[in-house]
Amino acid sequence: MLDTVFIITAAIILISALLTITAHNVVHALLYLVVTMLAVSLIFFILGASFAAALQIIVYAGAIMVLFIFVTMMLHQGEKSLAQERHLFHFSTSITALVLSSILFCELTFILFLTPADASTNMVTAQSSPFITVKQIGVQLYGPYSLLVVISALMLLSALITAIHISKSPATIETNTEGNNL
């Protein structure tokens, strides 16, 4: 039962990821990306990590997608940008990338399925642990991993400052520097 659910979800993930990569319209690609994120959160539910699944829906399919869609609304010009995109990406320009990534795929599947027997049996017979609750994660996060919380807070703050500074319009920056020089 769980196996069939997993296989269907994995198929949805892979198909919608391929459609995301090969779409010409940015809005279509973003909608396929939302489908991918929701299917990944279903994988997390199947694996018993319900907190991670909820965060995946809230942060990825909510916040990050809203950022993407706002930028697309600012930059998209309808038929003109569609024609530009068709010029930039078609099948003949992506043959080299296809060959390289299929070589990588073959190597990774070779490593995964054709490893020596003792290593793979160790992986299969590993006992599954009981489900992890949110309380355990919180105790771990604010106990031994509290430095990680501080570091990620600093990273978010620096990303905020960087985004504000870069996306400021060039005219205001020039007038500011001129004011400083005077």
Next chain:
Amino acid sequence: MIPISWILFLSLSLFTIGIFGVLARRNLLFVLISLELMLNAVVIVFIAASRYHSASMANSDGQIMYLLVLALAASEIAVGLSLVIHMYRQHHHLDIDKLNKLRD
């Protein structure tokens, strides 16, 4: 219980799709979307590793790493999209092959 090799196969396929997107697309917005797909593939491995951990007590290290990757993805997307806006203001297109000069 799902065999862990299936999950690893799903993750590596998703990662390869993301690599293909980064290599093949020339629009900066699509490159960022492909980076998101690759981060998702990594995150699946983290969650599966915390689930299939062979210790007797439950191990939540994988989910904590998931939280860190989530914060990383959010900040990366914020900086990347502001770079997209800046590039569009300067060049009026998003073709990364045209960015071959250090300054214009």
